[in-house]
Amino acid sequence: MSDVTFPMVRRRPLDPPDEATELRQQGAMHRMTYPDGHRGWLVTRYSAARAILAHPHFSNRQELSHPPLPSQLERVRMQRERKMPAGVFLRMDPPDHTRYRKLLTGQFTVRRMKALESRIEEIVNAHLDGMAAAGGPVDLVQMFALPIPSLVICELLGVPYEDRAQFQEDSKLLLSLETKAEEAIAALGRVMAYLYGLIQRKRKEPSDDLLSGLIEGGELNDEELTGVSFLLLVAGHETTANMLGLGTYALLTNPDQLAAMRDDPSVVDNGVEELLRYLTIIHVGPIRTALEDVEIEGTLIKAGETVTLQLPAANRDPSRFPDGDRLDVTRQAGGHLTFGHGIHQCLGQQLARAEMRIAYPALLRRFPGLRLAVTPEEVPMRSDMGIYGVHRLPVTW
Amino acid sequence: MEIKADTTVCIGAGMCALTVPEVFDQSEDEGTVELLQKVPPQELEDGVRRAVTLCPSGAISIA
Ligand code: SF4
Numbered sequence: 036m037s038d039v040t041f042p043m044v045r046r047r048p049l050d051p052p053d054e055a056t057e058l059r060q061q062g063a064m065h066r067m068t069y070p071d072g073h074r075g076w077l078v079t080r081y082s083a084a085r086a087i088l089a090h091p092h093f094s095n096r097q098e099l100s101h102p103p104l105p106s107q108l109e110r111v112r113m114q115r116e117r118k119m120p121a122g123v124f125l126r127m128d129p130p131d132h133t134r135y136r137k138l139l140t141g142q143f144t145v146r147r148m149k150a151l152e153s154r155i156e157e158i159v160n161a162h163l164d165g166m167a168a169a170g171g172p173v174d175l176v177q178m179f180a181l182p183i184p185s186l187v188i189c190e191l192l193g194v195p196y197e198d199r200a201q202f203q204e205d206s207k208l209l210l211s212l213e214t215k216a217e218e219a220i221a222a223l224g225r226v227m228a229y230l231y232g233l234i235q236r237k238r239k240e241p242s243d244d245l246l247s248g249l250i251e252g253g254e255l256n257d258e259e260l261t262g263v264s265f266l267l268l269v270a271g272h273e274t275t276a277n278m279l280g281l282g283t284y285a286l287l288t289n290p291d292q293l294a295a296m297r298d299d300p301s302v303v304d305n306g307v308e309e310l311l312r313y314l315t316i317i318h319v320g321p322i323r324t325a326l327e328d329v330e331i332e333g334t335l336i337k338a339g340e341t342v343t344l345q346l347p348a349a350n351r352d353p354s355r356f357p358d359g360d361r362l363d364v365t366r367q368a369g370g371h372l373t374f375g376h377g378i379h380q381c382l383g384q385q386l387a388r389a390e391m392r393i394a395y396p397a398l399l400r401r402f403p404g405l406r407l408a409v410t411p412e413e414v415p416m417r418s419d420m421g422i423y424g425v426h427r428l429p430v431t432w
Numbered sequence: 433m434e435i436k437a438d439t440t441v442c443i444g445a446g447m448c449a450l451t452v453p454e455v456f457d458q459s460e461d462e463g464t465v466e467l468l469q470k471v472p473p474q475e476l477e478d479g480v481r482r483a484v485t486l487c488p489s490g491a492i493s494i495a
Contacts (some may be wrong), residue, residue: 134445144449
């Protein structure tokens, strides 16, 4: 089926692209021609996507894969020439991936994230104070959704928050699907150089943070430390920020769900899972490449073939989540694929949960009259970005 | 029901500890799964089954 192209557009801002939903109704696996001519696959059903993510014969190494987007072709080619920076373990397989992951898992446990809660509460409240002082209307992205996760990840890693302007800008360039290859490589180079310098400084003056701890652990050299901190910094930025922005938009346009999240504390944990499932902000990918022939739900995927998972459609699969197109914050939405599955499942997921569980109800309770300051159609959606969300969210109260 | 946990497979995602904190914990250093009880009381069995399906790495199983 060579007419499958990426990215697909979400015509209704909260729903997966119609093409993806239609394909899911037809089957789990679809032939897709990649921009470089490769004949690979698109996966639209939940069980097949989950099976692939957990399967040891699917590799996450970039050099084996074919990019699903035309705009990524040149970027990936240039990156390959320069070889992937050490330490970016997201695009590695075991045993390399295992080595990095093991060094970090202890830092992101459920218990450690619980210990961070009071600090997250302080940060959230300070930003709510800022909003109140500014008076509406404000852009919720700039005043709330972006700064909170940004400040939290900077503090956790030990990256000075004052330096954020440049790396936030660069991280945006890196995640945009429209950034030209040279610009993306330049942005990558700037963030890497910045982090490399930071690691040199921390070697001389360690403090009580994750990067200093990794330096002291002595298992990683400076290039590896740079790659690891790059991954954590970028991953910690746009993901939760877009969940907070788009999640608030979803609640504001579904007032009954908003009321439940605001008024019933017992709903919040499930509500956060449900927003993660319903919104599935991972807009493109993940992708994997078969290392050997594998049969998935009756379809043979041959060694060397790349598969692209369409998670927004998979997370709405009615065979896994009945009435999946309805936002229902009381639903048991655990098991969604938004954080991935298998050995690459998001390292920072418990941090993201802690932030959202605190931030949504705090925002809604502080401003019970919170509403959009524009019509829902006027909110600009991030259809041009690898991580979906709202570019801006003008609100008042 | 008896639970088995394989720390060599575990990736420390913490879904188990989040789902049934009475039964699963994560080690302080490595973040890998630790069993607080091998044989869970009956009222926790459903939760344990849910934790097994939620675990992304297949590190926990029941016999
Ligand atoms: S859910 Fe699985 S991978 Fe995650 S900590 Fe528990 S046993 Fe390990």
